[in-house]
Amino acid sequence: MTRNLRKLYSAALAMLVTLLLPVVVLAAGKEIIILHTNDIHCGVADNLGIDKVSQYKKDLKKQGHPVALVDAGDAIQGAPIGTLSNGESIVKIMNAVGFDFVIPGNHEFDYGMERFLKLASRQKCGYYSCNFVDVKTRKPILKPYKILTLGGKKVGFVGVTTPETLVTSTPKYFQDKDGKFIYGFCEDQTGEKVYRAVQRAVNNARKEGADYVFLVGHLGTNGSISYWSSGAMAANTYNIDAVIDGHSHELYIPPHKVTNKAGKDVLVAQTGTKLQSLGRITIREDGSISSDLIQELKAADPKITKLVAKENKRFDAILNQPVGEAMIDLTIDDPKTGKRRVRCSETNLGDFISDVYRSVLDTDIAMENGGSIRNTIKKGVFTYNDLLQSFPFGNMCTVIEATGQQIVDALEVGVSNYPGEHGAFMQVSGMTYAIDSRVPSGVVVDAKGNFVEVKGERRVKDVMVGGKPIDLNGKYTVCGSNYILKDGGNGLVMFKQSRLLKDGVMMDVDAIMEYVQNHLNAKIKEGYENPYGAGRIVIK
Incomplete structure (x- = not known):
């Protein structure tokens, strides 16, 4: 009886091995796929949609492909769902999708260091960065890299x-x-420190x-400091098979x-922003590597669709509150080209938010950096949600007393890249x-990018305050x-020693609400008809 059972067990085992062998060989013969995103900025329901990215990853796995999904930073900030949850909703969604490797971009830190470290502990796959260090010990705060086994190969991500x-x-x-800085990113004025860390x-x-x-x-090209760009990083290192990039919101046309x-x-790859595309890097059986951009996906993961809707619904009561009506588009872009303009030239939305600050806070001058203005306010009734889409950082209104010299120094920094951003x-x-x-x-800036001085002739001319030359x-x-x-x-450290007159009076979006409802009778019209602004900034 025992002998017969043994024979039966052996035969069954042999049959099972025979049946499984083709599957193992097929899986081993499949190309390894690395899917990548960058600069999602909370846009989980935008463009491709994170639910479709999730389903695509699942579909590739069903086809037998070894797959990894990685993100190159700036995922958890940039829209109300991030602002109102302090990033938690996005981390929850990323965990459900199943990201395998994630790095912090500069905006992962926008909720404060304590909050970032708490979110990092909740990110299932972890956050990784080889150059985010404790200044005193020079040791990395996060793990610098991770190795995944995909299709029998060990694939490292730094x-x-x-x-x-x-x-x-x-x-x-x-x-x-x-x-005093206690955290750093291996910064210097040549790039050498970060090249060595990588x-x-x-x-x-x-x-x-x-x-x-x-x-x-999270490095970028356009608008990035040249020696910290992805191109410089690739050019000054070796034994890297490809660079997955972010930060500059560019679509690198493969093969870049x-x-x-x-x-x-x-290869250097980047997918734009807010899921404009999904990056796909393919490792073939012969070891060759290629990249492409996916700009259309059809099937959605119903569980992720439901989760995104649930997280958004948490804040509906606040977000759907109407604020007022814009009789024209208040824009950040050049309407003729569609290119972003607010970081290199005047726009009517830039004029508007500056007027808001100056009126509500009753000052001589208002200055709003273009990098804080993220989205156009479309013509028609707009809501609190629309304001948070345009001003997602939770910046607080502040008043200082500054000298004319400090003011023109700040202007000079802002135009230092012109016509670039x-x-x-x-x-x-x-x-x-x-x-x-x-x-x-x-x-001239120091190793951290802080203003030091202006050498030689200045680009900023004819500065007028209240119609008179600035003193x-x-x-x-x-x-x-x-x-x-x-x-x-x-x-812009030139203001650090200025006398602080009002600190954290209200959030920028709340100042806009007050201005629109109490000063404009809930309608934005006169004075902002020209999308290129009212002529406050002139290009010679």
Whole structure:
């Protein structure tokens, strides 16, 4: 009896192995797929939709493909669902989708360091960055890399976060109570420190047996400091198979390649923003690697669709509250080209928010950095949700007393990249100025990107306050956001020693609500008809 059972068991086992063999061979023969996103900025229901990304990953797995889904930063901030949940709703959705590797972008820190570290502990796959360090010990705060086994191969992912984070998020979040930086990103004025941090992590991943290594970076190209860009990172390192990029919201048309330090061409991929596309990197059986962008997906994961709707519904009562009516589009873009304009030129939405600040806070001047203005307010009735889409940072209204010299220094920083973009480009009220683009920028910054001085001729000319030339030694009341006037955001540290007159009076969106309802009778019309603004900023 026992012998017969043994024979029966052996036969059954042999049959099972025979049946399974083709499946194993088929799975091993499938291409490895790396799906990637960047700069989602809470746009989980925008464009492709995160529910379709989730289903696509599942479908690839069903087809036998080994698959990993990675994100290159700036996922949890940028829309009301992020602002009102302090990032938690997006982390919850990312966990449900099943991201395998995630890095922090500069805006992951916008809710404060304590909050980021708490969210990092809730991110199931973890956050990774090889260059986010404790300044004192120089040790990484997060794990620098992760190795996944995909299709029998070990695939390493190394995270790197732009050192610009120190000034493009809120600087005080990286400082102690005395204003001394306690966190850093291997910043210097050449890029060498961060190149070394990346190479060290890549080498360690290879030593652990990684067959492939991908750098997942929040670095960017357009508007990024050149030596911290993804192209510079690829060019100054080696043994990286491809770079998955973010930060600059660009669509790199495949195959986008950069020659690395060893003379080898390396793919660099980026997918735009708010799920405009889904990146797909394919590792074939022969070891060759290719990339493409997916811009259409049909099937959606019903569980993720339901979860996104549930998270959005939590805030419906607040978000659907009507604020007023815009009789024209208040724009951040050039209506002729569709390109973003608010970070390099005047727009009517820039004029409007600056007027809001100056009227509500009753100051000589208002200054609003273009990087804080994120979305056009469309013609028609607009809601609190629309305001939060345009102003998602929760910036607080602040008033300082500043000298004319500090004011023109700030303007000079804002135009330093012109005609390129700069987050510190100033939209203004109560003043006008001109930009002479023929003059090269003389702005000098330190290793962290903070303003030091202006050398040589200035690009900013003809600065007028209340119709009179600005007095460099005079003092003016200036209102704007705490990010710029108090916290030194975008490297504007010239205001750090200014006398603080009003601190955190109200959120920017609440100031807009007050202005629209109490000063404009809930209708925005006269004075903002021209999308290019009222002529407060002139280009020479």
